[in-house]
Amino acid sequence: MARVLMKGNEAIALAAIKGGVDAFYGYPITPQNEIPEYLSKHLLANGKVFLQSESEVSAINMVYGAAGAGKRVMTSSSSPGIALKQEGISYIAAAELPCVIVSVMRGGPGLGGIQPSQADYYQATRGGGNGDYQLIVYAPESIQEAVDVMKDSFNIADYYRNPVMVLVDGLIGQMMESVDFDYPVKERKLPEKDWATNGIINHPGRRNVANSLYLDPALLEQHNFKLQAKYNQIKKNETRFELVNFDNPEYVIVAYGTMARICRSAIEMLKKDGIEVGMIRPITLFPYPEKAFDQIPKKAKGILTCELSMGQMLDDVLIANNGRHKVGFFGRTGGMVPDPEEIVDAIKSFNERVVK
Amino acid sequence: MPKGKVTFNEELCKGCGLCVEYCPTHILYQDIKTLNKAGYNIIKVSEPDKCIGCAFCAIMCPDSVIKVEVNK
Amino acid sequence: MLEVKYEKSKGLTDTKLSYCPGCAHGIVHKLVAEALVELDILDRAIAIASVGCSVFSYQFFNCDAQQAPHGRACALATGAKRVLPDNIIFTYQGDGDLASIGIAETIHAANRGENITVIFINNAIYGMTGGQMAPTSLIGQKTTTSQDGRNQPNHGNPIKISEMFATIEGVAYLERVSVYDPKHVLNAKKAIKKAFQYQKENRGFTMIEVVSTCPVNWGMTPVDAMKWAKSDMEPVFPLGIFKDKGAE
Numbered sequence: 001m002a003r004v005l006m007k008g009n010e011a012i013a014l015a016a017i018k019g020g021v022d023a024f025y026g027y028p029i030t031p032q033n034e035i036p037e038y039l040s041k042h043l044l045a046n047g048k049v050f051l052q053s054e055s056e057v058s059a060i061n062m063v064y065g066a067a068g069a070g071k072r073v074m075t076s077s078s079s080p081g082i083a084l085k086q087e088g089i090s091y092i093a094a095a096e097l098p099c100v101i102v103s104v105m106r107g108g109p110g111l112g113g114i115q116p117s118q119a120d121y122y123q124a125t126r127g128g129g130n131g132d133y134q135l136i137v138y139a140p141e142s143i144q145e146a147v148d149v150m151k152d153s154f155n156i157a158d159y160y161r162n163p164v165m166v167l168v169d170g171l172i173g174q175m176m177e178s179v180d181f182d183y184p185v186k187e188r189k190l191p192e193k194d195w196a197t198n199g200i201i202n203h204p205g206r207r208n209v210a211n212s213l214y215l216d217p218a219l220l221e222q223h224n225f226k227l228q229a230k231y232n233q234i235k236k237n238e239t240r241f242e243l244v245n246f247d248n249p250e251y252v253i254v255a256y257g258t259m260a261r262i263c264r265s266a267i268e269m270l271k272k273d274g275i276e277v278g279m280i281r282p283i284t285l286f287p288y289p290e291k292a293f294d295q296i297p298k299k300a301k302g303i304l305t306c307e308l309s310m311g312q313m314l315d316d317v318l319i320a321n322n323g324r325h326k327v328g329f330f331g332r333t334g335g336m337v338p339d340p341e342e343i344v345d346a347i348k349s350f351n352e353r354v355v356k
Numbered sequence: 357m358p359k360g361k362v363t364f365n366e367e368l369c370k371g372c373g374l375c376v377e378y379c380p381t382h383i384l385y386q387d388i389k390t391l392n393k394a395g396y397n398i399i400k401v402s403e404p405d406k407c408i409g410c411a412f413c414a415i416m417c418p419d420s421v422i423k424v425e426v427n428k
Numbered sequence: 429m430l431e432v433k434y435e436k437s438k439g440l441t442d443t444k445l446s447y448c449p450g451c452a453h454g455i456v457h458k459l460v461a462e463a464l465v466e467l468d469i470l471d472r473a474i475a476i477a478s479v480g481c482s483v484f485s486y487q488f489f490n491c492d493a494q495q496a497p498h499g500r501a502c503a504l505a506t507g508a509k510r511v512l513p514d515n516i517i518f519t520y521q522g523d524g525d526l527a528s529i530g531i532a533e534t535i536h537a538a539n540r541g542e543n544i545t546v547i548f549i550n551n552a553i554y555g556m557t558g559g560q561m562a563p564t565s566l567i568g569q570k571t572t573t574s575q576d577g578r579n580q581p582n583h584g585n586p587i588k589i590s591e592m593f594a595t596i597e598g599v600a601y602l603e604r605v606s607v608y609d610p611k612h613v614l615n616a617k618k619a620i621k622k623a624f625q626y627q628k629e630n631r632g633f634t635m636i637e638v639v640s641t642c643p644v645n646w647g648m649t650p651v652d653a654m655k656w657a658k659s660d661m662e663p664v665f666p667l668g669i670f671k672d673k674g675a676e
Contacts, residue, residue: 023511049510053503054536061500061533065476065507068494069515073507091497197492197508199472199515207441209486210494361430372450372643372650378610396449411434412610418454419445420436428431 003180008143009034009173012076012102012166015150017042018181021100022071023049025062027081030114031170032104035076056081060088060101067097068210070196072154076102078170079120080111083128089163090129094212096195096227098157100150101135101165104173105308107335115335116170116258121312124167125286132224134231135165136238137285139256143177145283152185159188160234161195167285169308171258171337234287241289242281245271249278251347252296252325254317255306256282258337263306266343277347285313290320302326302350306343309333311355318356328353360409361425364399368421371396375413375422381406384413437461439470443487450650452640452657453481453549455607456616457488460520460547463621464491469628473516474508476501478530480522481555489520499530502537505544516627518545523564524554527587541598541632545623548589551640552661559645563587566664571645586664590637594670600632602671606639606662608654619669631673639665 006014013035016024024039036052043050049066053059059075066073077085082103092099105120107113124137136156140146150166157164197208214220245267246252255263260281270277278300280292296303303325305317311329321327330346330353332338346353362384369392376384376399383403392398399421401407409426439461447453464470473491477483479498486493496504501519509517519526526534526548537544553571554560561571561578564586568577578586590604601623605616616638623634639661641653648656669675 023507025507051506051510053506054532057500058503058506058533058536061497061503062507062510064496064500065494065504065509066511067507068504069474069508069512071511073511087497088500095495197474197494198512199474199492201471204471207490208492211486213483213495360433365436368444370449374450374650374654377651377654409433410610414434415610415613416455418447418451418458420440420454420458422434423432423436424434425430426433428429 003178005176005178006143007034007174007176008146008168009104010038011143011147011179012150013038014181015147016074016100019151019154020072021048021074021154023066023073024075025051025053025059025066025073026075026077027053027056027059029078029081031106031173032076032078032102034173035102056084057087060085063099064088064092064097067092067099068095068197070193070198074100074102076104078104078106079108079117082120082123086128089127089135090131090133091212092163093133093135094131095210096161097210098161099163100153100157101163103165103167105167105169107333113335114170116308116337117333117335118169118257118259118308119310119312119333121285121307121309124165133227134286135163136160136234137165137167139167139282139285140172141257141260141281143172143175143179146172147179147181148183155185155188155190156238158190160230162230162234167257169258238284239287239289239291240283241292242283243292243295244279244281245276246278246295248297249276249300251275251277251301251350252303253277253279253306253343254303254313255279256285256313259306259308262338262340263343265340266347269340269344270347275347288316288320293320296325300325302328302354304328304330304347304350304353306346307331308337314355326354327356329355357427358405358407359427360407361404362401362407362413363423365421365423366392366398367394368419369396369398370394370419371398372418374416374418375399378412378416380410380412381408383407437465439465439490440488441490445488446484447481448644450643450653452551452607455613456547456549456638456640457485459613459617459620460518461489462617463624464516467621467624467628469516469624472514473518476505476517476519478519478521478525480525482520482522482549483556485520499525500533501525501530502533502544502546506537506540506542509542509544513543516624518547520547521549522555523550523552523562527563527589535596538593538596538633538635539598541600543627543630543632545627546635547620548635548637549640550589550637550665551642552586553642553645555642555645566660588665590670593635598633599635599671600673601626601634603669604637604639604665604667606657606667608657626674639667
């Protein structure tokens with residue numbers, strides 16, 4: 001397949017098919033509707049499962065059921081819809097089932113708006129579900145990267161028996177870019193799904209149970225230790241980031257997704273003004289690329305966190321920076337997307353933007 | 357020879373008494389002197405000869421305590 | 429020569445049931461287990477446990493199981509059944525789980541005609557949490573959250589699930605049964621078996637509502653609870669077949 005021009009949401013849907021998705025369960029919400037629309041046609045045509053559920057709550061629990069059955073399963077939604085899915089996500093993480101959740105962020109809080117936003121960073125990395133759990137969160141900045149991540153996400157989910165979230169915003173979902181679906185995904189030796197609840201007939205002599213209930217606190221603590229050990233493995237193996245213009249930066253921007261794209265343009269503009277600005281672009285938000293911050297030169301004047309929010313990833317930047325440099329913040333929110341010039345101005349007025 | 361024979365897996369018994377209530381020949385009773393490990397008074401048969409093997413006791417037992425055999 | 433007429437079903441595990449003495453959950457567990465064994469579908473059955481007293485049912489049915497969030501059992505069952513159409517998938521839910529928090533999931537599963545079986549235990553109270561009012565609690569019934577008795581102006585009337593679901597096209601079999609005496613237990617088993625038989629035949633959504641008991645939270649002996657199920661619950665929740673596509 002040669003490069004094709006595709007809308008982000010549709011490309012993500014096709015990438016899911018390339019990634020081997022067996023079933024999709026979801027509920028309509030703007031700005032991600034092209035994902036279920038595309039899949040409704042193409043999954044059913046290939047004998048796979050597509051089901052429009054009665055609610056997001058129901059959709060994520062259908063995902064739970066199908067993931068428990070050992071199939072490759074996904075859902076997609078947007079901010080208020082992801083909020084409704086949090087209960088099920090916590091259960092799926094607790095029961096150690098693999099699945100993929102696409103979150104196409106829009107402005108919030110509440111019903112908010114339908115324009116692009118990154119105000120669900122907390123929702124993705126801290127979760128609204130209960131308990132100590134983590135999703136593996138990818139934040140692609142282009143449709144190509146979204147496609148590559150999406151294709152790989154089912155392998156990652158299966159490998160770690162953990163939900164994976166592909167986090168984009170409405171801009172990536174709605175825009176069109178040329179994209180190539182043929183980049184190979186990383187080979188992983190995937191463990192057999194001998195835990196699947198698909199009937200004893202498929203694993204004689206053993207009952208399989210998908211469960212998150214441990215009434216004995218000692219056992220529940222052990223379960224949490226086991227999950228934590230897995231999250232530590234994920235941190236070790238799966239952390240991804242890109243360093244942009246990092247030769248000798250005077251300032252460093254930290255931005256992901258759509259905001260990183262805008263910052264790329266700003267960095268070029270600043271270069272013309274004689275100001276060298278580097279960028280740490282996290283590709284995984286969990287695990288967060290803390291180690292990338294070790295590469296910031298000591299003499300750098302500061303770190304500017306840029307987000308389409310009021311400052312959520314900022315927390316992780318402050319943790320990763322650990323007091324080494326001044327940290328400033330620039331954000332637009334509610335669906336407002338800045339021009340690169342605003343980033344340029346923010347760098348030039350860095351001292352006014354210092355948070356800590 | 358009685359028509360039926362009932363045996364109890366006493367450790368599963370919770371002493372609810374449903375078997376006693378639904379036995380049509382009224383031959384079951386709760387032994388208030390005997391407790392199982394869980395602390396429940398277990399059920400005994402007063403007149404085994406009168407068991408008709410209807411299995412009503414076992415059907416009503418929520419805890420699958422009772423095995424019923426019949427003479428063929 | 430002695431022949432075994434009744435013994436513990438192989439459809440149940442060796443785990444001791446967590447239910448209170450005389451709770452009818454145990455009786456219904458046996459019926460489900462026996463039906464799965466007799467229809468020779470135990471090894472491809474998947475039980476979906478709910479939240480409430482039956483939360484531990486995943487430990488009791490001797491088949492694969494999933495433990496669902498409160499009210500979501502029919503969503504899990506749908507998700508699993510769509511990818512495993514040859515498996516037998518059933519939910520086991522109480523009245524709080526099914527008729528209150530999970531009514532949307534249940535209605536839509538029924539409306540889609542999902543080929544699953546729902547075992548619905550209606551004992552008119554929240555058992556696990558300590559006797560709070562259920563959507564099926566009777567008018568006048570005293571619970572820990574309706575201490576002067578349920579009254580219509582404040583709480584509404586007890587919700588009649590089988591009557592509601594009888595109107596849904598996707599439902600293939602729907603019967604309300606009780607287990608307050610051996611005759612009714614045997615009839616309940618027949619109904620449960622029929623529901624699973626229909627699932628085997630891909631006929632659509634099947635549900636058996638069991639008018640059940642909660643001796644501890646009703647404040648009664650197990651025997652009195654059985655009598656109350658007959659005298660007080662059955663008039664509000666009349667027994668019978670509400671829908672049978674096979675008979676149409």
